[in-house]
Amino acid sequence: MQFDILFLGRLFPREVEAEIKAKMKTGMRDAGNALQWNIIDGLETNNCGRIKILNYLPVDSYPKGYTDMTIGGFTFQHTDKYRADDLNVKCTNLTVVKQICNFRPFKREIKKWINTDNGMKKVIMIYTADSMPLELVKYAKKGCSKIESCCIIADLPEFDSAKELHGIMKLYNDYKVHKSESMYNYIDKFVLLTKQMADKLNIKVPFTVVEGIATNTDAPADETLSEQFKNDKYILYTGTLNYCFGIGVLVDAFSMMPDSDVKLIICGFGEAEELIREKQKTDDRIVFLGRVDRKQVLALQRNATVLVNPRQNNEEFTKYSFPSKNLEYLSAGVPVVAYKLDGIPDEYDEYLFYPDNDEVESLTLLLEKLCRMDSQMRMELGQKGMHFVQNRKNAESQTKKILDLLYE
Numbered sequence: 001m002q003f004d005i006l007f008l009g010r011l012f013p014r015e016v017e018a019e020i021k022a023k024m025k026t027g028m029r030d031a032g033n034a035l036q037w038n039i040i041d042g043l044e045t046n047n048c049g050r051i052k053i054l055n056y057l058p059v060d061s062y063p064k065g066y067t068d069m070t071i072g073g074f075t076f077q078h079t080d081k082y083r084a085d086d087l088n089v090k091c092t093n094l095t096v097v098k099q100i101c102n103f104r105p106f107k108r109e110i111k112k113w114i115n116t117d118n119g120m121k122k123v124i125m126i127y128t129a130d131s132m133p134l135e136l137v138k139y140a141k142k143g144c145s146k147i148e149s150c151c152i153i154a155d156l157p158e159f160d161s162a163k164e165l166h167g168i169m170k171l172y173n174d175y176k177v178h179k180s181e182s183m184y185n186y187i188d189k190f191v192l193l194t195k196q197m198a199d200k201l202n203i204k205v206p207f208t209v210v211e212g213i214a215t216n217t218d219a220p221a222d223e224t225l226s227e228q229f230k231n232d233k234y235i236l237y238t239g240t241l242n243y244c245f246g247i248g249v250l251v252d253a254f255s256m257m258p259d260s261d262v263k264l265i266i267c268g269f270g271e272a273e274e275l276i277r278e279k280q281k282t283d284d285r286i287v288f289l290g291r292v293d294r295k296q297v298l299a300l301q302r303n304a305t306v307l308v309n310p311r312q313n314n315e316e317f318t319k320y321s322f323p324s325k326n327l328e329y330l331s332a333g334v335p336v337v338a339y340k341l342d343g344i345p346d347e348y349d350e351y352l353f354y355p356d357n358d359e360v361e362s363l364t365l366l367l368e369k370l371c372r373m374d375s376q377m378r379m380e381l382g383q384k385g386m387h388f389v390q391n392r393k394n395a396e397s398q399t400k401k402i403l404d405l406l407y408e
Contacts, residue, residue: 002049004120006113008133010058011036013076023067029058030294031324036127038213042399044079049120053086054109061095106136114144125150134183152191156320189405194343196319208405211322213398214389215331221299234263236304238297241270246310251279253363262371267292301332306370309338312358318342333386335370351385
């Protein structure tokens, strides 16, 4: 059986990704963008049938988050196998207004898709459990009861913010969570990042667990930035710089390392930026690069001595999250230091290096051990992790789980 899949995405069309990112005033969404593209590419590799992407740009509202008040509509192509006619839908980008006015153009396109019969089983697939795509699923299923719906949940809505919410923002977030949960009955099948999500959401329909997809080792990397560190030993962190993700623990642990020949390079943005800049003043081994293009990040990762994800297992959301950073790090062929989160399956234990406990000193000792290790042994350990994710967690094998779910 082959499928006619309408993928409601929140991604950057490849042809205009650089242009869109240049207009963004707030954070990049590289992890979600990479996962969606890996899913789409993997489904195509598995010869799933036809996919049409109906896209809603993942940018924040005008004027604080993005330079444009209106997001233009345009077509793009994600595959050379057939004419996909993917569409980035024209939308308003004004705060609050966008939540109300942007349904109509999506409904119009969904209706066109419903009325196109190519003999394949129709599946509407959405990324994230936000209320807007769920509302569109509801609309599609009312238009055609034979349509099957599949929801990919990378993050639970209540844990979607990296910061603790208060006041009106918390009330609004609670409202969104309740609204999403009220529409789960329109979803026929779920793709989850951890098995604990199923219990949290009280899912009674078929689901599969796809914790993420490894970065392709052929993914293009830009050596321009990493070239200046090619002769250095360095520990690297790339990602959001919020305290709940452990960036403060990492900086403190590194500060306790006596090794004068090792640098700590940090790429990203977030609430801990000021702390990092202050630490730089007293420790010249710390290098803060701020926001860095993904292609340059991949090159930095591949040339690092050690990659570290300092998120500790001390928050409820760790049950319902598999850090995409871990898969991206393992794909680089470099030893990866991380904490054993509840959402990480045991099969990863052989390939990740876990501190003994949550004390800062434990992280320091582990980083020291790996940095002082013989370079050949360190390379072999990194290659072992890379081979695991490239063979077992690549786009083709992970998306086959999704297709097997649809075949049920």
